[in-house]
Amino acid sequence: MSKGLPKRSENYSEWYNELVKRADLAEHSAVKGCMVIKPYGYAIWEKMQRALDDMFKATGHQNAYFPLFVPKSFLEKEEEHAEGFAKECAVVTHYRLKKNPDGAGLIVDPDAKLEEELIVRPTSEAVIWNTYKGWIQSWRDLPLLINQWANVVRWEMRTRLFLRTTEFLWQEGHTAHATSEEAIEETERMLGVYATFAEEWMALPVLKGLKSANERFAGAIETYCIEALMQDGKALQSGTSHFLGQNFAKSFDVKFVNKDNQPEYAWATSWGVSTRLMGALIMAHSDDNGLVLPPRLAPVQTVIVPIYRSEEDLAVISERINPIVERLKSLGVSVKYDADDKYKPGYKFAEYELRGVPVRLAIGMRDLENGTVEVARRDTLSKETIALDGIEEKIVALLDEIQANIYQKALAFREANTFQIDSWDEFKVQIEKGGFIEAHWDGTSETEERIKAETKATIRLIPLETNQESGTCVYSGAPSKQRVVFARSY
RNA sequence: CGGGGCGUAGCACAGCCUGGUAGUGCGCUCGGUUUGGGACCGAGAGGUCGGAUGUUCGAAUCAUCUCGCCCCGACCA
16 A cells, blocks of 8 residues: 555545656646656656657658747747637747846846747747748658657646646647648548557557547647546547648648649648646556556566565575566566665555556565565556466566556446437536546537536547437437537546 | 645644744664564754745744745636
């Protein structure tokens, strides 16, 4: 048992906040709304980055880097885009400080006012499409498939560690294509990459779909998304992929000459996932004892704790364990042998549990005599004593089993918390309990807004793969062609 | 922006109402005993009480102002 971690059932958000801090993932910084990602949390993010980056490269993308600052005039060019982000921009107005002539410290030098304000990027469409103007002339320059790993700033009113911070880390893909069809194909391809990553690496089942017009990215023709269900019954948008049409090409005058020697505007996509995925990972799997990490993203997949009374005992145990550590490493398992004398085994057990290490081995003199080892798995909290011989292969198999089990558990949770609702009364009752609600919707923004105003539920997505099933809108009673997914969300 | 809370040792907090030697737990240092689910004993080190001003013989404590952070809302691709 971990000391004093709040219970999910009693106060979910306090549980989340405490867990993030206690598991050493992140902490609040001295700067409002901004967090410090600590080494253990960053190690998980790095594993996510690595896996995603490999997937981007495998689908033909290259990394590049664009400026942190966006001149205000660039941001203004795409009107909807500008309007969508205007309310949450950090603005640089000066470039110099000076000694305070009236006292101690520094003041902003009034003589150092910028001619044009710079916006700290909330996203990079503007600066990137301004750049693409110089890169794209001919159909031969297309498709242009670029990704950037970066930080962005969105001045949200209220923040939460990982889920919504003023500054956050993400990747943003920005591609340019010769045809609408190609761009849509790209948009859908990257949504698929995100879904695959969520399911295979994060062990997080996600729904794929389209956003309604209200929820669409500012400046997009169509926004695709993946949505996951958290343990408190709220939805979390975990990734988005946008078909931007020719909006940005027109705003930034990015034209190419096609094979018929005719000028055309390029077609665009953008897609991103952020450190918010860390929040999804934490909330989807963890329990009242702490973090539960899927093995594929765990910085330490297996920890080995020796139990000993004397230095001599430890030497004997280490002699037996060291080759096992080497063998595990050669099998690609990230393993830590924790022979640190500073803490007792009980402390270590609790600590590794809190940090979500998938597999823990404990071995003492008693085991050495019996040729056994105690194997504890984090996902089920179960322990068993098994033969030490051949332990390496068993661990490799066990890690796979845990990865699959965590996914199945999350999937079962989502299925148990997905409801088809056909009456407004039932809708209002169910939304209080949480979960995904599949209901008919008449397709109008007005209805969507009224539902939101009355229940705080939003349309999370319009499913991509769905049985076309006609019905009547759960709110207005007007005809509907398919069910959409409602939920309260983060 | 509204509501609430907090700012005192590295961390978590008490003390404030009723002004008078700045405390407790964890952590840290040293010594010893311990080690199969967060060990114990002993001895130590460590604080401009967020900041400013005022009241007072005297302010962590009272008053005024101010800065900052957190939580709940509103907001949010």
